Amino acid sequence: MMEELLHSSPGWVNFGIFFLLGVVLLLVVLGFVTYGILAERKVMGYMQLRHGPNQLGGRFGLLQTVADVLKLLLKEDIIPKAADRPLFILAPVIAFAPSFMVLATLPFTDKFQFADIGVGLLYYIAVSGLTVFGMVLGGWASNNKYALLGGMRAAAQMISYEIPLVMSVIGVILLSGSLNLNTIVAQQAHGWFILLQPIGFIVFFIASIAELNRTPFDLPESENELVAGYFVEYAGFRWAFFMLSEYVYVFGMSALITVVFLGGWLPPLAVLGFIPGAVWFALKFCTVVFIYFWIRSTLPRFRADRLMEFGWKVLLPIALANIFLTALLKSLFF
Amino acid sequence: MIRTEEMLLNVGPQHPSTHGVFRLVIKIDGEIITEATPVIGYLHRGTEKLAENLQYTQIIPYTDRMDYLSAMTNNYVICHAVETMMGIQVPDRAEYLRVIAMELGRVASHLVAWGTYILDLGATSPFIYAFRDREMIINMLNELSGARLTFNYMRVGGVKWDAPEGWIDRLRDFIPYMREQLAGYHQLVSGNEIFLDRVKGIGRYTKDEAIQYSLSGPNLRCTGVKWDLRKDEPYSIYNRFKFDVPTSEDGDCLARYNLRLTEIEESLRILEQAVEQFPAEGEILAKVPKIIKAPKGEAFVRIESPRGEIGCYIASDGKKEPYRLKFRRPSFYNLQILPKLLVGENIANLIAILGAIDIVLGEVDG
Numbered sequence: 001m002m003e004e005l006l007h008s009s010p011g012w013v014n015f016g017i018f019f020l021l022g023v024v025l026l027l028v029v030l031g032f033v034t035y036g037i038l039a040e041r042k043v044m045g046y047m048q049l050r051h052g053p054n055q056l057g058g059r060f061g062l063l064q065t066v067a068d069v070l071k072l073l074l075k076e077d078i079i080p081k082a083a084d085r086p087l088f089i090l091a092p093v094i095a096f097a098p099s100f101m102v103l104a105t106l107p108f109t110d111k112f113q114f115a116d117i118g119v120g121l122l123y124y125i126a127v128s129g130l131t132v133f134g135m136v137l138g139g140w141a142s143n144n145k146y147a148l149l150g151g152m153r154a155a156a157q158m159i160s161y162e163i164p165l166v167m168s169v170i171g172v173i174l175l176s177g178s179l180n181l182n183t184i185v186a187q188q189a190h191g192w193f194i195l196l197q198p199i200g201f202i203v204f205f206i207a208s209i210a211e212l213n214r215t216p217f218d219l220p221e222s223e224n225e226l227v228a229g230y231f232v233e234y235a236g237f238r239w240a241f242f243m244l245s246e247y248v249y250v251f252g253m254s255a256l257i258t259v260v261f262l263g264g265w266l267p268p269l270a271v272l273g274f275i276p277g278a279v280w281f282a283l284k285f286c287t288v289v290f291i292y293f294w295i296r297s298t299l300p301r302f303r304a305d306r307l308m309e310f311g312w313k314v315l316l317p318i319a320l321a322n323i324f325l326t327a328l329l330k331s332l333f334f
Numbered sequence: 335m336i337r338t339e340e341m342l343l344n345v346g347p348q349h350p351s352t353h354g355v356f357r358l359v360i361k362i363d364g365e366i367i368t369e370a371t372p373v374i375g376y377l378h379r380g381t382e383k384l385a386e387n388l389q390y391t392q393i394i395p396y397t398d399r400m401d402y403l404s405a406m407t408n409n410y411v412i413c414h415a416v417e418t419m420m421g422i423q424v425p426d427r428a429e430y431l432r433v434i435a436m437e438l439g440r441v442a443s444h445l446v447a448w449g450t451y452i453l454d455l456g457a458t459s460p461f462i463y464a465f466r467d468r469e470m471i472i473n474m475l476n477e478l479s480g481a482r483l484t485f486n487y488m489r490v491g492g493v494k495w496d497a498p499e500g501w502i503d504r505l506r507d508f509i510p511y512m513r514e515q516l517a518g519y520h521q522l523v524s525g526n527e528i529f530l531d532r533v534k535g536i537g538r539y540t541k542d543e544a545i546q547y548s549l550s551g552p553n554l555r556c557t558g559v560k561w562d563l564r565k566d567e568p569y570s571i572y573n574r575f576k577f578d579v580p581t582s583e584d585g586d587c588l589a590r591y592n593l594r595l596t597e598i599e600e601s602l603r604i605l606e607q608a609v610e611q612f613p614a615e616g617e618i619l620a621k622v623p624k625i626i627k628a629p630k631g632e633a634f635v636r637i638e639s640p641r642g643e644i645g646c647y648i649a650s651d652g653k654k655e656p657y658r659l660k661f662r663r664p665s666f667y668n669l670q671i672l673p674k675l676l677v678g679e680n681i682a683n684l685i686a687i688l689g690a691i692d693i694v695l696g697e698v699d700g
Contacts, residue, residue: 048462145343149365149681215456216528222456225685227349298522300529301456303682304365 025103033247034065036289043293075236080143083233087141092234092241095134098127099248106255107181109265109277120181121173124256125166128211131245132158135220138242139230150229153304154213154220160311161210161217167319168203171326172260185264192263199322201261203315208253210311213246214292216299219307254288255281262288340368347376351454351685354695360676360684367684370676372669377699385659390416390490390626393659398484400663401697403446406432406439406475407639409488411661414569415635415646416490419628427616428492429571434505434608435478435487436570437601441512442471443640444594444601447692451591452523454689455532460523467515470508477501490626492619506609509602516598524592533587537675537687540585547671550664551642552597553691555581556589563638570637574611575604587690594692597640627654641665641692665697 038053038061045052053061079088105120117123132155139151173179175196176187184193194201210217221229231242258264262284265277272280302310346357355376361369381400385393390412397408410432417424424432449464472482477498479487487494523529539547541557554561562579564572580596582589628650636645642664649658668691675687 044458048459049466050462145341215458218456219682222682225351225681297459299457300452300523300526300532301682302528303532304680306531 026100029100029103029248029251032251033244034069036247036250037065037068038062039289040293040296043290044297047294047297069240072240073237077238078233078235080233082143084141084143087137088233089238091134091138091141092238092245093134094137095131096241096245096248098130099245099252102127102252103248103255105181106252107185107259107264108255108281110182110185116180116182119179121169121179121184121256121260124252125162125169128249128252129158129162131249134242134245135230138234142230142233144233146226146228147230147232150220150222150226150232153222153226154230156304157210157213157217157219157307157311160308161207161315164203164311164315164319165207165211167316167323168200168207169260170319170323171197171200174323174326174330181259181264185259185266188263189266192261192268194261197261197322197326199318200326203319203322204261205257207311207315208257209292209295210307212249212253212292214250215296216301217307218301219304222301250289250292254285254292257288258284338363345684347373351689352695353450353689353693356688356693356695356698358672358676358684358688360681362681365680365682367676367679367681370673370684372672374666374669374695374698377695379700381700382659382661385656387655389654390628390656393656394488395484395486397661398486399696400661400700401443401639401641401644401665401694402483403694404436404439404443404640405483405485406435406487407637407644409485410436410570411635411637411639411644411646413488413490414637415633415648416626416628418635419631419633419648419650420490420622420626422491422620422622424492424570424620425617426571427496427613428618428620430608430612431478431493431497431618432488433570433572433575434605434612435475435485435493437604437608438471438475438505440601440640441598441605442468442475444598445471447594447640448519448591451689451692452529454685455529457523457529460519463515463519463522467512470511474501474505474508489619489622491622492617494619496618502609502612505605509606509609512602513599516595519595524595530588532682532686533591533690535584536587536679536683537690538584538586539671539675543671543674544585547674548667549642549671550667551638551640552590552593553642553668553671555579556593557585558583563636563643567636569635572604575607577603587686590690590692625654627652628656636662639664641694641697642668661700663697663700665693665695666700669693669698 042052042060053064055061056067057063079085102124104115105117105123135154136151139147139154172184172193175193176184178184213220221231231239234242258281265281267273267275267280340361340363343360343362344357345360346352347355352358357373357376359371359373360367381396384396393412394409397412398405400408445464445468449461453461475485476482478501479485479495539557541559544554544557544559558581560579560581563569565579577600580593580600582593628648630650630652632647632649634645634647636643643662644664645662647660648656651657672688672691676684679687
């Protein structure tokens with residue numbers, strides 16, 4: 001269906017269909033964010049001998065996040081007097097927009113995908129890199145010292161960890177011979193890339209946590225040092241936008257890991273093919289998300305300078321070695 | 335042209351990692367601290383001045399509010415000072431109850447220190463595990479004294495309440511449980527690479543510096559000075575127990591962290607022996623006059639609190655209130671070295687160093 005639409009002549013009907021599908025995806029993502037946050041709070045709650053939300057919406061707190069969002073929308077929109085007003089308003093939007101843009105190329109199943117572009121993987125990594133502008137701008141425009149420090153840390157960290165992130169997937173690209181996410185999934189029919197590229201996967205996973213600003217790499221917002229980092233001056237829905245972009249990235253990154261390393265919608269064994277691809281995708285996706293939550297509730301935080309050293313001196317060389325190894329193996333055996 | 339200048343940053347008094355209302359004014363160059371000035375006094379209540387108008391028994395609840403994480407040791411130091419002046423012999427059972435209460439307090443206090451320290455370093459879960467186990471201690475002390483934090487348990491000449499039925503048995507069960515939990519703590523945090531990276535070699539000072547700055551407690555012992563008043567100037571009945579004074583030569587945050595956990599183990603050893611030796615019956619309060627009047631003169635006593643040496647000086651002119659009362663509050667003295675340690679460190683290390691000193695603001699500000 002997508003192919004036809006993409007190649008048919010432009011018109012209002014096409015536009016309408018695309019718009020509608022976009023809204024559907026938005027709702028899916030917002031649904032994920034709503035229940036992703038709830039799941040995180042529940043998982044962390046149980047890991048920390050608590051119950052997590054359990055009042056609003058039955059004993060599982062199903063409406064807790066909805067109530068939280070409503071509260072945020074009702075809050076007064078505070079813009080500090082000393083802040084750089086236009087930038088302050090723009091920053092959450094800049095942070096949020098790319099997080100949604102990256103979802104366009106992700107193939108959730110073999111049919112449900114918006115844009116099957118040739119360089120899907122590159123597109124994801126390139127566009128997700130834009131978010132850091134929002135963070136730096138937010139930190140700068142707030143005219144707050146803690147926010148500035150947080151913004152600077154965000155810039156340093158995101159840029160440093162994007163490099164190992166890109167380098168670690170080159171192994172996958174070498175093996176699959178394509179940047180197209182559909183092709184990458186199709187190539188995994190006989191073995192997921194997590195098995196063929198274990199080093200690449202580990203580097204990618206670590207770098208992805210840093211890209212997501214989650215513990216142990218949550219330095220930009222490190223609550224115990226910088227209070228809240230770059231969004232310390234934000235309140236209400238502007239703050240909600242920063243948080244939303246963070247969780248949409250969790251969604252996007254987990255989906256990307258599922259696609260690139262875990263075989264996307266493909267079943268682990270061909271015998272299990274009768275279960276629909278969407279279910280497999282959801283299962284793998286949820287596992288990745290759960291691991292993110294698990295790590296968050298276990299580990300302490302890195303120190304800023306050690307974080308940089310780790311990125312440049314450990315992850316990057318390993319990723320480069322992985323490329324070399326993959327190329328060597330490929331030219332020898334494939 | 336690029337112009338750079340130092341940034342003046344206020345850390346606190348409302349900052350999540352200053353453990354209360356402590357304020358630090360730091361000058362930073364990038365993230366490197368070039369100067370740090372602590373500002374204290376936000377919680378000053380004038381305990382020492384207030385005490386001049388209070389009878390000795392009335393002062394005890396005020397001491398609860400100084401080091402509110404281990405109020406039992408504070409209770410003890412004031413009672414001990416008055417007892418020393420009056421020459422009161424405390425009954426055996428009361429002494430055992432006091433030691434048990436103080437050592438439980440020490441464990442609880444070190445648990446908070448451990449949990450909040452890891453929390454400062456960014457891990458959220460260990461904090462809650464520590465508080466779960468501390469809660470058991472708090473509940474036990476609650477059964478003993480009727481309060482969770484501000485116990486007001488000890489009296490001049492003994493303790494206010496006897497141990498309730500079955501309390502000693504519950505304590506006996508608690509000790510192996512706590513040991514098991516401690517092993518879990520080590521497994522979860524002590525070997526974690528990220529954690530070691532944050533604390534190893536950070537905030538280091540030497541033996542001489544520690545002595546010059548009058549540090550005490552784990553902050554002193556982490557440099558290798560084997561100085562524990564329970565051992566070196568035994569008070570109460572501490573000479574009846576076998577225990578070690580753990581020390582370390584490193585003098586860094588990791589050493590202080592490890593010492594606190596080892597001290598929990600030693601406290602459990604003392605508790606174990608105290609439970610075994612606990613007299614089946616006996617008085618819990620010595621024969622003391624209704625209105626306590628310390629004889630004319632002065633006295634200074636010091637004991638080992640979880641944070642270091644807590645001392646109490648009383649000058650009396652024979653009335654029922656002290657003429658002058660002064661507490662040597664270990665957190666206050668331990669904090670003095672902070673500005674020196676912070677120069678040249680970054681903000682993340684600031685949190686690690688401050689947390690490892692383990693201050694209680696109620697005690698710093700008096």
